[in-house]
Amino acid sequence: MTDYGVLGNLLVIFSVSIAVVFMFHQFRLPSIAGFLVAGALIGPHGLNLIADIGTVQVLAEIGVVLLLFTIGIEFSLVQLASLRRLLFIAGPIQVGTVLAVAWVAAMSVGMTWQQGIFWGFLLSLSSTAIVLKTLAERGDSDSIHGRTTIGILIFQDLAVVPMMLLLPILATRAEGSLTTILFTLAESVFVVGLIIAAAWYAVPKLLEHIVRSRSRELFLLTVIVLCLGIAWLTSLGGLSLALGAFIAGLVISESEYSHQAMADVLPFRDSFNSLFFVSIGILMDWRVLIDHPVLVFGLLVAILFVKFLAGAAASFVLQIPPRSAIMVGVALAQVGEFSFLLAQQAQESGLLRGDPYQVFLSVSVLSMIVTPFLMQWSPAMARRAEAIQRLRRWLPTRTEAHVLQTEGSQIRLKDHVIIVGYGLNGRNLARVLSETEIPHLALDLDGDTVRRESRHGVPIYYGDATNPNVLRHVKIEEAKVLVVAISDPFITRRTVQVAKVLNPKIRVVVRTRYLRELEELHDLGADDVVPEEFETSIEIFALVLRTYNLPQDFITMKAEQVRREGYALLRRSELPELAHHLRGGTLTDAEVETCRIDDESPAVGKTFADLSIRPRTGASVIAWTRNGITESNPSLKTKLKSGDILVLLGSRPQIRRAMSLLLSGE
Secondary structure, three states: OOOOHHHHHHHHHHHHHHHHHHHHHHOOOOHHHHHHHHHHHHOOOOOOOOOOHHHHHHHHHHHHHHHHHHHHHHOOHHHHHHOHHHHHHHHHHHHHHHHHHHHHHHHHOOOOHHHHHHHHHHHHOOOHHHHHHHHHHHOOOOOHHHHHHHHHHHHHHHHHHHHHHHHHHHHOOOOOOHHHHHHHHHHHHHHHHHHHHHHHHHHHHHHHHHHHOOOHHHHHHHHHHHHHHHHHHHHHOOOOHHHHHHHHHHHHHOOOOHHHHHHHHHHHHHHHHHHHHHHHHHOOOHHHHHHOHHHHHHHHHHHHHHHHHHHHHHHHHOOOOHHHHHHHHHHOOOOOHHHHHHHHHHHHHOOOOHHHHHHHHHHHHHHHHHHHHHHHHHHHHHHHHHOOHHHHHHOOOHHHHHHHHOOOOOOOOOOOEEEEOOOHHHHHHHHHHHHOOOOEEEEEOOHHHHHHHHHOOOOEEEOOOOOHHHHHHOOHHHOOEEEEOOOOHHHHHHHHHHHHHHOOOOEEEEEEOOHHHHHHHHHHOOOEEEEHHHHHHHHHHHHHHHHOOOOHHHHHHHHHHHHHHHHHHHHHOOOHHHHHHHHHOOOOOOEEEEEEOOOOOOOOOOEHHHHOHHHHHOOEEEEEEEOOEEEEOOOOOOEOOOOOEEEEEEOHHHHHHHHHHHHHOO
């Protein structure tokens, strides 16, 4: 009789996982923690719903193999070159600091030096999945602390490879000589190099022939075979399957087929990867948390604190602003998913067993759960840290040091433009200002950019625009315009606030990514806010209209009309009642559009009664704006003037007919 035990186990795993992860999603908790909790519920220490744990662990191992395979595919030499300061300075400092503290702590409680190094490996890694997802949801990926955090996370992911190489050496009970250890390590490196060389020569040719077949199924099967096959060959050399999978991804990463391979493998990776975290949860014993609450929570606080200090210290070495360093430290404070991979291999080799393993699982899961909340509170923590500004007098940051160094060469400008951020937008603005001979200077926190552009004669300074001393040094009191062209929402808001205090008359122009940030920036004092989200929509419809060969002046007119109407409504919140209904979701079956009356509009001089908009088109005029003043339900006797903005409510065809009536008289 056919045994469907595996199918039953998978059904239980995925059913419980769906319910638990859904609940975690409702409370904005990480899905990885949800899978761990689901495993604990159905495991032998919970409801004991899984009969064959061994089969689940085999499937989980496939998930780990696919995870390392995709990490290898995402490995980019070009990307690493752009993050070299983070990879060669900040990353090693963060990992090394945690490793050293863990080693000292382990030795102090009677562990061997091998166990101390291993615990350093476990605790030095952070959760790439949770941190990247949280940064993306908050729109902080391009901020200073976001880029720094991502760079350190990439170093940690790469550090997993040598950690896995060293794990078998640490697991040996014999106190071998240094020569023996180095020989074993060299032997492992030779096996890895041999496999990489052979795969690098054969894999591109194989994929080239497979692609010529134009069969997507054949390509997918080939990629999976390469992943599992190279992983298996690596395991024959005494190394782990996961390391072999990383090598396979590394081989494919530099080929032109890497993107398609990544897209094809992702669904399998996500499915099997969830089994890995569930399998870890199955082995987790919740009784450890109940029996040793002081130990677990004490270790949790200690790990979070040490990793926070290590991440912040690594950022301080790069001399980024203190508030950003604090936010980096908070983001890296938890234990990562790759630590589970190392812990599982250590358990198999006997390096980590029994209660220490269970304590590690409990602390790790709790650290993952609290991470999204800590990252949400980190901006407030950073702002409070800035209140200790006077303590930094004896330890000046690079920004203040730069101000002190340039104190002798005072900037002599008046009615100039200060550009904060010398990225693409800042460079383009500076070029135009130079061509029009408008005095200007730039501030940036990227030391390499400042040095490079300074050699080319660009008036650029290393400086933190949230620091009042820096803004005074660049003559904020005598400047005419301040342009904030950076991607960091926290620094943007703080810069606007500080600049308006120092010079209330200065015109502040801010670039932001999302429409939702408009209102807050205007409340802080920004005069003009340019949301990329809004400008992107304008560029899209302009490109579409050009495809239909519409006149350029007509496209330009429509773009300017959208800017005037959209920015005016969004900036001044001229329709509070309408906004209230939209937020409440009561207009889900209707659309709302604005229409600006131009000089050439046939509606100029006519009353609402003359136009009969609702009887003729079906759309309703629910609000009317003139000279910045908005009124709801305008009188039928009101005569329209050029510059009036009407807010129309109705279905798409009704609004289209009303717009045609108002703009062309048809």
